[in-house]
Amino acid sequence: MPKDVITPRATDYNQWYLDIVREADLAESAEVVRGCIVVKATGWGIWEMMQRELDDRIKATGHANVQFPLLIPKSFIMKEAEHVEGFAPEVAEVTRAGGEELAEPYVVRPTSETIIGHFYSRWIRSYRDLPLLYNQWCNVMRWELRTRPFLRTSEFWWQEGHTAHATEAEAEAETLKILHDVYADFAEQVMAVPVIRGLKTEKEKFPGALRSYCIEAMMQDGRALQAGTSHNLGQNFARAFDITYTDQNNTVQHCWTTSWGVSTRLIGALIMTHSDDEGLVLPPRLAPTQVVVVPIYKSPEERAQVLEAVARITGPWHGRLRYRIDDRDNLTPGFKFNEWELKGVPLRVEVGPKDVEKGSVAVARRDLPGRAGKRFVPQAGLSEHLVALLDEMQGGLFQRALQFRAERSAVVGNYAELQQQVERGFAWAYWDGSSEDERHIQEQTRATIRCIPLDQPEAPGRCVYTGRETRQQVIFARAY
RNA sequence: CGGGGCGUGGCUCAGCCUGGUAGAGCACCGCGUUUGGGACGCGGGGGUCGUGGGUUCAAAUCCCUCCGCCCCGACCA
Incomplete structure (x- = not known):
């Protein structure tokens, strides 16, 4: 949403x-x-x-x-x-x-x-x-x-x-x-x-x-x-x-x-x-709050029952998870869901009357925003489940970023390709030019040499600008 | 530092052209009803209109100064 x-x-x-x-x-x-x-x-x-x-x-x-x-x-x-x-x-x-x-x-x-x-x-x-x-x-x-x-x-x-x-x-x-x-x-x-x-x-x-x-x-x-x-x-x-x-x-x-x-x-x-269009996305290892608990209830009686269940459920989390219980009474659950998504908290646990009855909770993961990332899971073994989920999310975020970088990276063989590639990502290119050549390219493309990667290719190639043979490859990109 | 845009309750903005003493939505406070994906009703509080000067009987509105913010270009973790 x-x-x-x-x-x-x-x-x-x-x-x-x-x-x-x-x-x-x-x-x-x-x-x-x-x-x-x-x-x-x-x-x-x-x-x-x-x-x-x-x-x-x-x-x-x-x-x-x-x-x-x-x-x-x-x-x-x-x-x-x-x-x-x-x-x-x-x-x-x-x-x-x-x-x-x-x-x-x-x-x-x-x-x-x-x-x-x-x-x-x-x-x-x-x-x-x-x-x-x-x-x-x-x-x-x-x-x-x-x-x-x-x-x-x-x-x-x-x-x-x-x-x-x-x-x-x-x-x-x-x-x-x-x-x-x-x-x-x-x-x-x-x-x-x-x-x-x-x-x-x-x-x-x-x-x-x-x-x-x-x-x-x-x-x-x-x-x-x-x-x-x-x-x-x-x-x-x-x-x-x-x-x-x-x-x-x-x-x-x-x-x-x-x-x-x-x-x-x-x-x-x-x-x-x-992060995405829903707000901040934090990797679990850096999230000051890893899990937020949102209690759901109608009547004061339900509220008491739910909060009691929340206390029991979160008890074993001490020292294992950084969590916070959002028991603010003046906001609806839906509002809280959106707010914590904006703030990037990796996991949200919802506990309502149905969960108290069935021994379940709803768990929503931030890397799959909206209802798509929401599952009902049993209260039994919940801590282990959450720890495992956080771990999975940490690895998943890295893999997603790695894949994105791969899709937006390309080796370029000539100057025209370089000009196109820096519009969308990293341009890997053989390079044997001078600082002056580098300046010219920056003027024309707004891209600079970000670095000479420590991992270099085995085979030599021709410089994307001077055409000279070289063993050195560099990355051109527009930079922040 | 050049070019453009903008400064009005906490926030987003209307009002400015055509001068007559400030408004909306959201937020906030109170009460009640609500609560599994951004609740609703009723009542209420809150603004030297960025700053300084000028014009005028009268300035948020017109003119000038300065300050700040945003966007686009030249320099940079």
Whole structure:
């Protein structure tokens, strides 16, 4: 049953996205603060689930959490040439405080490589201090001209990992470990969002990095979304901030550093991967509420009987399921069904007088919206049934997204095919062009090289643009 | 930062062209009847018409300023 508060995806995908954010009560525009949003309880609840899962993985790979200042001396940002150029247009500055002009302005952190670099240079003396593996959860600010909730806002929330190593090989191993074991694993196993792991081109890499890796996801309109990045910073920041150590041979060496991050943008990825015209669809492993129980009754006597049955039925769920009983008395069941579908709760259990009598309940699954996903099942063994259903849904969402991506992906052999394919999804193409060629293609097609996938084909082919033979394949797509 | 559109109870909007002191639906509050896919009746509360200035006897309405939001293009997690 289409909901009139949600614009169908086929009508206007962008408006659909905004409708979902509003109706699922995830966030709203901060209005009084340009380009910023207020993340509401439901939206922040999802972020907290993401944080928990990611933080476990970050700790499991040997990192500890720290916290650096929100404000960074402006001169720090200026120290690394590429970094300055990349971030200068989007930093906000604090020039006055305590009623006086500051001797040196601060910038509100757009990312923390510089201030962390400053302290790393003080903390690291010997090879015995390495590797240094820290992460911080914080908010950052990048002044944006055009914003969209979660996908691009001036303030956003993220984690940024910053590590220092003795050798290039160790830094590279760290960068890839985060990409695979933390980001890709989290995206696919927890978010049920299939991702392509790849390397950014020179044109698209992080300002100041040696190499940037990324995970790229495909949204339902065929556009690409960068869902996470992991950078090997080489010795660029180590040189700019004098991060050095003495090695086993008593020689002073520059460290090799890395940085990596994922942000609240992942909430946007989640929405645009799974949700439908009925509202938000949450994968069970990320849903703050996995099961909502809606009691159904007419008289006060029925109400008492039904609520008693609900208490008995949900008793064994403690610690196994994240659930909530919607016993609000001023709303009809039908209204609640629609509301919880809008909010993406994976499973709904209805308990009415007939169920009390027959020892059954109605279970509706969100991945099959409306009455189609509704079944009457016995109360006996219900917890196991629900746990199994959630598991099935988690896998099903991933498979559905994977299939969608496959349908919207194609290898293109020439430029005409490339132009067509980026209209609908990912265009895989052999590539041997320059940054300048890349720019030309962007001007003509609005598509960019999202990444050079880590999994490359065996056989060489001809570059889609220059016609030269190459072994390298890349993905072109329009991106968010 | 260019081009277009728009700011009126919490929300969506009408009223503006043709100036005369603000309305609807939804939401909210109270009471009653309802309740297995967005209930209904009756009663009620709530608006410096984005901001500042100007024109006028009189401005939501006409003119100017600024601010903000949305859409479309150039830059970006």
